[in-house]
Amino acid sequence: MLINNDFTELAVVKNNEYQWHSSPQVGIERVYLDRIGEEVARATSLVRFAADSIQPRHTHDGGEEIFVLSGTFSEGDKDYPAGYYLRNPPGSEHQPSSRTGALIFVKLRQMHSDDKSIIRVNTQNHANWIETQGTQRCPLFSNHYEDVYLQRFPANNVWHCELERLTELLVLSGDISIEGEHYDEGSWIRFPADSSLKICIGQQGAKLFVKHYELA
Incomplete structure (x- = not known):
């Protein structure tokens, strides 16, 4: 398959x-x-x-x-x-x-x-979150091959990303738009390496599961 x-x-x-x-x-x-x-x-x-x-x-x-x-x-x-x-x-x-x-x-x-x-x-524990450039991040795992975290954005924010590695997003709450395409809660997106993105956050804000990685 x-x-x-x-x-x-x-x-x-x-x-x-x-x-x-x-x-x-x-x-x-x-x-x-x-x-x-x-x-x-x-x-x-x-x-x-x-x-x-x-x-x-x-x-x-x-x-x-x-x-x-x-x-x-x-x-x-x-x-x-x-x-x-x-x-x-x-x-x-x-x-x-x-x-x-x-x-x-x-x-x-x-x-x-x-x-x-x-x-x-436990990402529900506020002690696991850090403030970073006006947003909040919860680091989950990082090594030479990958970097995994949750990112929480306020409403109407814009996130500019230069992705050197494969990247996956799972929308955990709220909604986002990328190049005019709308993604609600539960949407999964995988971007190829060397992508350049402008992610627009919706009016309710958004929380994303983010994973940058190299193929094993």
Whole structure:
């Protein structure tokens, strides 16, 4: 399966374009944002857990990156409510579940083999945010290959970006416009390297998940 697999081109999935696909586990569905492979794949997805759904314990050879969008996501006896960022390195294993239901943003098999970081960040904790040039940023992870953070903008702001690396945006709240195209909450956008952007923030402000990276 190949979905948005050309990383030299712009890729977009808006929230009104979601196509939900059943997974092998009952109660768990996915929206494929980009994907290379079948059930075992390099993939970026939205994953929806129904209440009391559970996956078998498994290992991710290329690591797994998760942002909890709503509900409460669990790994074993650890609960992570909306706003948590999780990073499980290559070779790690876990048993995902949700007692109450959850929606998560997931990136699978995209880490470099030397990445050993186990990260848990509660972005609802104000202490994790910093002020930067009139906006607010919550750093999530950074190394030689990638830089991941949340960025919160006031209403009617403009963000000028010179992107040296591949960059993904997920609109967590509010809305943005880029070159006249409007993106509401839930929209996912991937820009190729060496892009130059002018991002216009809507009247309600916006909060974005941002990831700059090199392909592993």
